[in-house]
Amino acid sequence: MFAKGYSVEYFSEGGRSRTGRLLPAKTGMLAMTIQAMLRGLNRPVTLVPVYIGYEHVMEVGTYAKELRGKRKEKENAGLVLRTLRKLRNFGQGYVNFGEPIPLNQFLNETVPQWTQDIDPMGESKPQWMTPTVNKLATRMMTHINDAAAVNAMTLCATALLASRQRALARDNLIKQVDCYLSLLRNVPYSATSTLPSESAEKLVEHAESLDKFVVETDTMGDIISLDRNQSILMTYYRNNIIHLLALPSLIAQLLIRQQSVSLEKVQATVAQIYPFLKQELFLRFEAEELNDLVLRYVAELARQGLVTVEGKTVTLNQAQTQVLMLLGRIISETLQRYAIALNLLVSCPHLGKAELEEKSQEVAQRLGRLHGINAPEFFDKGVFASLFVTLQEQGYLDDQGRCVLETAKPLSRQLYALIYPEVRMTIQESLCQVDA
Secondary structure (H helix, E strand, O other): OOOOOOOOOOOOOOOOOOOOOOOOOOOHHHHHHHHHHHOOOOOOOEEOOEEEEEOOOOOHHHHHHHHOOOOOOOOOHHHHHHHHHOOOOOOOEEEEEOOOEEHHHHHHHHOOOHHHHOOOOOOOOOOOHHHHHHHHHHHHHHHHHHOOEOOHHHHHHHHHHHOOOOEEEHHHHHHHHHHHHHHHHHOOOOOOOEOOOOOHHHHHHHHHHOOOOEEEEEOOEEEEEOOHHHHHHHHHHHHHHHHHHHHHHHHHHHHHHHOEEEHHHHHHHHHHHHHHHHHHHOOOOOHHHHHHHHHHHHHHHHHOOOEEEEOOEEEEOHHHHHHHHHHHHOOHHHHHHHHHHHHHHHHOOOOOHHHHHHHHHHHHHHHHHHHOOOOHHHHOHHHHHHHHHHHHHOOOEOOOOOEOHHHHHHHHHHHHHHOOHHHHHHHHHHHHHHHO
């Protein structure tokens, strides 16, 4: 098909993302594409990343059940008929095209001598094949995430889930959505992501029309909330855009916990934690871009009146604490997961990688039950497995998977400083039981 010039569609995740996050790519089709090049394909091949987003996913309830262990239901005519009965206003769908990846150019940059391995019989597998395919997979998934479509539902879900009670007064919800929109408009994540043109107030009205929220009215106005079941389902929509707000959320969380901090400290903290966020959320920025990016985000937070900057010190504005706190809470569950893993690693350096993953998952499940964390990915074993791979890549584990205490301890302390005291106490108590 490649030789005849046909367009080929494939779904690089290899399955459905039940959490709303982009999954690591299955590399089989990408490897076959490069193998076609190595057979002497004389046509240029370009990968075009496609982002597909929705304001409503019919199967999201099914995904939540499957994440809790229910077996996937096979598609059949009865399922289609049941779906047809549910048809109503489901909002809008979005298709965005990411930055294309010309495969010849990618190979020339990554493996300059790749043409020497061209074999019309396709019998050889060069040593560079596997790492190159993995690099291509990461780049493709990053380009897909770059093209994310922000919409009313993803914005409102993100704001409501950041509230401890999953409820906000209408005015506060509008104010929070406006904060997110301003960040995304004034410090654009990428050239291929898209934002709604409507005001925050119009977006909240539209999201409300999709009938997913509980709206109660008292003498002071409307309160918009999520019931327990909807809270779990809404994590899917939040996770569609969490990568777009990860860095400003991290900065906000640091400011909420520290109250006042130097710009240098903000930059150092972001640089320390960014490799883990980059790997987990397919973030696009390189390490050398971070310092300037931090300055741009801080300037935007100051423009919104959430912080003040005097000289080289950033201080939160006490009158706008709620907006900054809700922004910081977007990434707080992710930081809690990192705190569990790093502090378990430091407390139990004798544990092997498999045991660390298992114990981290157990502590996360306990933390979730005690603190009402419903996000399905919070105690996903696969997320912890990927985290420990990044720990090794970043030098926190040695080649044998043992903890390097001199680098792991400072990071574990920093992560504890970023999370709320009651959560930190639960983690510490749980780790004492693991170590007992």
